[in-house]
Amino acid sequence: MKFTRINGVVLAHDIQGLGSDKPAIVFINSLGTDRRIWDHVVADLAGEFTILTYDKRGHGLSGIGQSPYRIEDHAADLAGLLDHYGLKNVILCGLSVGGLIALGLYKARPDLIRAVVFADTAHKIGTPEFWKARIEAVEMNGIEGILEPVMSRWFTPTYRTLDNADYEGYCNMLVRQPVPGYASTCAAIRDADFTETARSIAVPALCVVGDQDGSTPPDLVRSLADLVPQAGFEVIEGAAHIPCVEQPADFIARLRRFLNTLPGA
Template sequence: MRTHYQLEGTPNSPVLIFSNSLGANYHMWDDLVPHLLPYFQVLRYDTRGHGHSTATDGEYSIELLAKDVIQLADDLGIQKFAFCGLSMGGLIGQYLGIHYGSRLTHLILSNTGAKIGDEARWTERAEKIAEAGTGALADEFMQRWFSDDFISTQKSKIAEMKAMVNRSSDAGYISCCAAIRDADFRKDLPKIFVPTLVITGDEDPVTTVEQAEYLADNIPNSHMYVMIQTKHLCATEKPEEYADKLVDFIVGTSKEERGMHIRRTVLGNAHVDKANSKKNAFNTDFQEFITEYAWGDIWSRPGMNKTDRSKITIAMLIALNRKDELKMHIRAAFNNGLTKDYIKEIIMQASIYCGLPAANEAIHLAEEVFLSL
């Protein structure tokens, strides 16, 4: 079994795993990723039988699909993670919450239910796919997945999603129909103890608001958010709102909470704890200003990843000859995925455009940092 995946983000950030819906693949999450990378390592994968993951023979179960997630996490050395699953992915998330809760930091159950449909529904769906192929139902899927307004105004995205459906494995789809058909977590929801966010679309015809309410009512430590004027794939319809709600849930709603999260992932807990321990009546306002505006406003922007921000910051600090800040950001650069060799190349480039004395100072400071690591 080969699980196709993509892991993005800086190594010191917590991991957030995304699980796709039936008939889609991990690209359904593409538009969310830039908004999430300031805060997380984002791990997207194709569920068994979808995308480029292997479509093994026979009927699948949600247990099997959930254990694929655990195996992937183990293979990547990820012990703890947040998990976001939509529709079928939400069923996988429920199984993980019930049986692998100790591995989860947070759980997002999106556009899903404890029980989705009945045996007749999934038997009929599988028979249609076997007869006509997944691609033949692409237009029908779009009507269920997206609001009328989205279909009429976002034609390129609709074409992209239809192409995704057309590329789907018929055998994999049919095997996953069996997994959804047999899944029923209604009696086990109280076993989920991890903090849980239930998200749904107000116009979702597949998994209704009532089904989301059932999840939220029966899972301890959970709450619910309804996205307006969206259907089944609300993450694709309104990715910025969806991503913002995930950050609210996992990180916090305020600029201070978000900024502190990013500050810690970049500079490290030890540095931030030391800085906080030195706060007093004179410098507290300035420390909060740094956290909220430098880290909460600028480092959180989706237009540039944290690795590139580290590169630029080091180069600018060389030019400005800010020794203490330069040492701090050279040390932090390792948390953002830079290497000694890459830092050396930044300094070499700076030697031409910032001057040899500035680069010479930077080389010595970098060596001091390397020796302290």
């Protein structure tokens, strides 16, 4: 685990394979989670790639910074972290708001990006009314007050069982996020529209989504794939919003197939 101050905010992160000539992959986590959602993926790819995972501002062990946020703030943090390590020509893999951050980074610093995997995300997510209600709810009752509806979007009914210790762990992950960071990131999602950026992407891309995703359903993710000129689109069966947790083997297999299409990867 490492900590680095970027744009006045301490970012908690892990990096493997730095200094090698291996391709670099950066994983960007979703709203209400931290970098540990990528553990299965990182373990499988370790040794083959330079891998960077991090907690975006307001999440995990990273600092909160000034609120409210914009997606551009999150993208600038990631650009600063990449510059800190001298990473270029990276492959981004962003889940949910992580996909918006990937779009924001492409808009600001396309020179850094070699390819993008958009997981369970879109160019615009939700409505202003939805995010207004979400912000008000967590500010009034804490994240615990939205636990059940959020989990119903994150995971399938099969996964959400009392005897699944992993499910309880991810519930804990959500409710232990800082309310200011969570609410500020909700505001960033509310105000984000990267439709034109998606149309401008000139690198290979893959859009994947769980077939039971309640946050960014398959049709919404397909609409992103339709905008991105070189994007493929794939659906992962038996998964909701976080397939890298619920169906890691399937997610990894699709990621590997995409990586194998990139020259030198």
